[in-house]
Amino acid sequence: DVKVTQSSRYLVKRTGEKVFLECVQDMDHENMFWYRQDPGLGLRLIYFSYDVKMKEKGDIPEGYSVSREKKERFSLILESASTNQTSMYLCASKLGGANNEQFFGPGTRLTVL
Amino acid sequence: TQLLEQSPQFLSIQEGENLTVYCNSSSVFSSLQWYRQEPGEGPVLLVTVVTGGEVKKLKRLTFQFGDARKDSSLHITAAQPGDTGLYLCAGAVGNQFYFGTGTSLTVIP
Secondary structure: OOOEEEOOOEEEEOOOOOEEEEEEEOOOOOEEEEEEEEOOOEEEEEEEEOOOOOOEEOOOOOOEEEEEEEOOEEEEEEOOOOHHHOEEEEEEEEOOOOOOOOEEOOOEEEEEO | OOOEEEEOOEEEEEOOOOEEEEEEOOOOOOEEEEEEEOOOOOOEEEEEEOOOOOEEEEOOEEEEEOOOOOEEEEEEOOOOHHHOEEEEEEEEEOOEEEEEOOEEEEEEO
């Protein structure tokens, strides 16, 4: 059974804290993605990675960075959390190739106070 | 940024009714996917359509990709409470998908 896991389902942080969100997939997928999901806005791509140590900016990378040191793990980092980063964060992975299915993790609901 | 607009944003219907959800863009996509997301979970793929004009049927769900590959529709026949969820379309450009704004469907028993 294919699986994408995220380190936390719920997280509460304070403004200015450094936040790490971890994502692990067990499918040997080349591509991994970080999205944030907000009501009425759908999913917006923050960063994606098509290989180890490779990263590409998505539509809303400001305030975020990522790390992919191993194929199975893709980390999202909020260097200094702000209240407007309160959101649901979804990680996904897929095989290379344009039309392949994205497999999503269950999401991390982050609240920044 | 490729913007995909879905309509309606919210839909509440009685069990047994039919419904159609629309996904529109001014951009051309190489393929389009539909996902369903249930509360507390990540989206799960329902279908991928690749060819302009393509129609795919999955039991009571019918998906269509527009001839110009800019739009798509999802039609559900005889909706059931188990169809309740957030429906998301996603258009592919290269290796990246751009997601629609979502349609929240509630089917009342």
